[in-house]
Amino acid sequence: MIRSFFEGDGWPMIVWxxxxxxxxxxxxxxxxxxxxYYRDYRYRSHYTRIYPVLRDFIYEHVLIANTFxxxxxxxxxLDLDKRIVRKVVRQILHEFIFTIGGEKGxxxxxxxxEMGFDKEAQYEIRHSxxxxxxxxxxxxxxxxxxxxxxDDILKQLLGSPRVEIRVAAYKYLVQVEGEQAFDRIxxxxxxxxxxxxxxxxxxxxxxxxxxxxxxxQWLDDSKTCxxxxxxxxxMVYYQQxxxxxxxxxxxARKELRTVxxxxxxxxxxxxxxxxxxxxxxxxxxQDLNLKIEIIKAIxxxxxxxxxxxLETIFKDKNSVLVLRKHAYRSLIAQKxxxxxxxxxxxxxxxxxxxxxxxxxxxxxxHYF
Amino acid sequence: xxxxxxxILIIEDNEILxxxxxxxxxxxxxxxxxxxxxxxxxxxxxxxxxDLVITDLALPFANGYEIIDRIRKGNxxxxxxxxxxxxxxDDNSIVEGFEVGANDYIKKPISPSELVSRVRLRIGHV
Numbered sequence: 001m002i003r004s005f006f007e008g009d010g011w012p013m014i015v016w017x018x019x020x021x022x023x024x025x026x027x028x029x030x031x032x033x034x035x036x037y038y039r040d041y042r043y044r045s046h047y048t049r050i051y052p053v054l055r056d057f058i059y060e061h062v063l064i065a066n067t068f069x070x071x072x073x074x075x076x077x078l079d080l081d082k083r084i085v086r087k088v089v090r091q092i093l094h095e096f097i098f099t100i101g102g103e104k105g106x107x108x109x110x111x112x113x114e115m116g117f118d119k120e121a122q123y124e125i126r127h128s129x130x131x132x133x134x135x136x137x138x139x140x141x142x143x144x145x146x147x148x149x150x151d152d153i154l155k156q157l158l159g160s161p162r163v164e165i166r167v168a169a170y171k172y173l174v175q176v177e178g179e180q181a182f183d184r185i186x187x188x189x190x191x192x193x194x195x196x197x198x199x200x201x202x203x204x205x206x207x208x209x210x211x212x213x214x215x216x217q218w219l220d221d222s223k224t225c226x227x228x229x230x231x232x233x234x235m236v237y238y239q240q241x242x243x244x245x246x247x248x249x250x251x252a253r254k255e256l257r258t259v260x261x262x263x264x265x266x267x268x269x270x271x272x273x274x275x276x277x278x279x280x281x282x283x284x285x286q287d288l289n290l291k292i293e294i295i296k297a298i299x300x301x302x303x304x305x306x307x308x309x310l311e312t313i314f315k316d317k318n319s320v321l322v323l324r325k326h327a328y329r330s331l332i333a334q335k336x337x338x339x340x341x342x343x344x345x346x347x348x349x350x351x352x353x354x355x356x357x358x359x360x361x362x363x364x365x366h367y368f
Numbered sequence: 369x370x371x372x373x374x375x376i377l378i379i380e381d382n383e384i385l386x387x388x389x390x391x392x393x394x395x396x397x398x399x400x401x402x403x404x405x406x407x408x409x410x411x412x413x414x415x416x417x418x419d420l421v422i423t424d425l426a427l428p429f430a431n432g433y434e435i436i437d438r439i440r441k442g443n444x445x446x447x448x449x450x451x452x453x454x455x456x457x458d459d460n461s462i463v464e465g466f467e468v469g470a471n472d473y474i475k476k477p478i479s480p481s482e483l484v485s486r487v488r489l490r491i492g493h494v
Contacts, residue, residue, distance in 0.1 A: 055384075059391055063480060099385045102479025206457065 046088045050078065054092050062100075062107045069110045080115060090117060090141075097144055109145045118147050125153060132164050139168040143175035158188055167196045171203040179209050186218045189227055197230040204234060211238030216245040221252035228258050232265040241269040247277065260293045267297030275305050282309070292326050299330025304337025306330075311341055321356070328360050373399040374491045375416070379409040379423040379435065380453070385478070389422065389453075392480045393487065406430025410438055418445050419491045425454040425461065433468045440469040449490040453478060 057076055061067040079085050093115070097108050112118070121138035124131060139157070142149060149157075149172070157169040170189065173181035185200075192200070215234045219242075228249065235242065249262040263281075266274050275298060282294045295313065298306045313319055313327035331338045331345075349357060376398050380386040383404075390400055401416060403409035407429040413421070421439065425432035436450050452465045455476040462473050472486055 055387065059388075063388075063392065064395075095384045096388075097477070099382065099388055099477055100480065101477030102482060104480055105477055208457075 042084060043088065046084050047092070050085065050088050051092055053078070054089065058096055058108070058111070062104055062111065066107075068103075068107050069114065071111050071114050073111075073115060086117075086120075089115065093117075094144065112141075112145055113147070117141060118145060121145075121147075122149070125149065125157060132162050135165050136168040139165075139172045143172040146176055148176065158184075163191055163193070163196065167192060167199060170200050174200070174203045174207060178207055179213055182213050186215075186231070189230075191224075192226050192230075194226045194229060197226045197233070201230055201233050201237075205237055211240065214242070215240060216242035219245045219249055221249055221254045221258070225255045225257040225261065229261050232261050236265055236268045239269065241271055243271045243274050246271070247274070250281070256287060256290065260290055263290065263293040263297050267293075267300035270301060272301055272303055275301050275303055279306055279309055288320060288323065291323060295323065295326045295330050299326075299333035302333050302335075302337075304334050307334055307338050307341050310334070310338075311345070314345065325356065325360055328357060332360075373397065374419040375399040375401060376420045376422060376487065376491075377401045377403065377409065377412055377416075377418045379403045379406070379421065379427060379432070381405065381424065381427055385424075385453075385476075388480070389478075389483065392484060396484055396487075396493075398487070404428075406432075406435050409435055413439055413445050414442065416445075418448050420487060421445075421448055421450045422487075423450065423452055425452060425456055425465070433464060436465070436468045436470055451486060451490065453483075 053076060057071075061071055078089065080089065093108065093112050097105065097112065100108055118141075121141045124134045124138035125142070127135075135157070154169065154173075157165055158173075160166050160169070166189075170185050173185055189200075215231045215238070218231050219228055221228075232246075234240075243266065246262045246266055250259050253259055263278070266278070278294050278298055278301075282291060282298075285291050285294065295310065298310070310327045310331045314324050314331065316324070328345075331342055335342075346357065376393060378386060378389050378393075378400060380389065380402075381404050386402060386404065390402060394400055401412050401418065403412055405428045409421075409423070409427075410430065412418075413435075421436075423432045423435055427435070430438070432452055432454065436452075439448065439450065440446055449471045450469065451472040451474060452470045453474045453476060454461065454465075456462075457475055465473050471490065474483065474486065
């Protein structure tokens with residue numbers, strides 16, 4: 001049957017089908033590109049029209065007349081029921097709110113509310129199950145305007161099964177309540193990715209918070225690497241050394257990446273009392289990544305106590321090259337204690353090791 | 369300059385902030401020069417007499433630190449007071465700003481009244 005199909009009208013039929021499908025594909029692509037450019041053009045043309053009107057209104061009422069609330073929005077004569085107009089107005093107001101601070105900034109936030117964006121945002125967060133993106137955007141709007149959300153709704157958002165909504169709610173709490181919200185956030189945080197952790201970390205460090213809160217109290221080996229990484233990143237940023245808690249994580253050894261991060265934090269926080277323990281751990285450890293992290297941490301501590309260990313690793317030709325490279329880097333970091341050792345190594349080394357040393361000192365130069 | 373107005377150079381690539389600062393300071397009677405990039409700013413610094421520079425840090429072509437450094441090492445306007453306006457809130461950025469020769473540092477978002485007060489503090493009323 002297949003043979004008769006190809007010997008009869010089969011081939012021309014296949015060619016026709018391919019042509020029709022190809023035509024449909026390219027037509028769909030062209031339509032997609034046209035829609036994209038049309039939407040972009042429509043947005044830009046609205047932006048060009050609305051920006052001067054809104055800017056003059058802000059200058060007149062916020063900067064000159066010092067109006068704090070009850071803005072004469074009707075004078076703007078903007079059709080705020082149109083979706084595109086609302087989108088453009090929201091964008092322009094965001095830019096102004098990010099630019100103007102102080103009391104005028106508060107007036108800007110009131111203007112944002114009076115245009116109905118707070119009600120819209122409050123409505124969106126009540127229907128979070130249906131629209132994830134709208135909820136995330138609304139939470140960021142409410143955080144920007146420093147608007148309080150009813151506690152039962154906030155609880156619902158913090159307990160949402162969607163991680164994007166939970167992260168947006170954590171960020172909202174950080175921006176609106178600051179340090180007061182830390183207990184609530186850290187007690188309930190779960191299921192976030194490392195990117196989400198970084199997002200929350202950025203929200204915290206961008207606030208005016210100066211760092212007296214003990215983040216290490218939340219470190220727990222039963223939590224995921226992303227959650228523990230968030231606490232450790234905050235500890236490093238606010239320079240809060242808690243060797244005991246970090247060592248608990250290392251010894252529990254639940255997740256290798258968490259252990260790696262904890263060793264990294266020990267180095268960055270200059271946990272000088274931990275150097276002997278780090279040396280012991282290096283001898284017991286089998287995982288290469290952890291060994292590298294230990295060597296890097298010892299280098300950061302820079303006390304000169306581990307020069308022999310680092311020299312032995314570097315000289316060991318059977319050792320992995322990357323480990324030897326980090327050992328030499330850590331030796332450099334131990335200066336001035338390691339100056340004589342480095343001089344000795346530079347004089348003693350053979351041509352292959354000489355290449356390695358030159359590469360470490362000048363990583364951007366390619367040696368043959 | 370003939371009318372005794374103090375001249376301020378504002379270097380900022382964000383149009384909204386640039387326009388806002390222009391509006392606020394023009395109302396106070398200052399004469400303003402505007403630049404949206406490091407390149408434009410450096411040519412204005414070498415050609416014009418300026419009483420105060422307000423600069424952002426993250427700029428195209430040359431960042432704020434480079435601009436301040438070039439101003440301080442140049443022949444013209446090398447004693448001019450410089451105010452940094454930046455979104456960088458970390459200590460290192462602020463300290464580095466003062467080390468290259470800035471006189472003041474304002475964190476974004478700016479308060480217009482604070483900006484005016486700090487400008488007055490440096491070059492006085494018009």
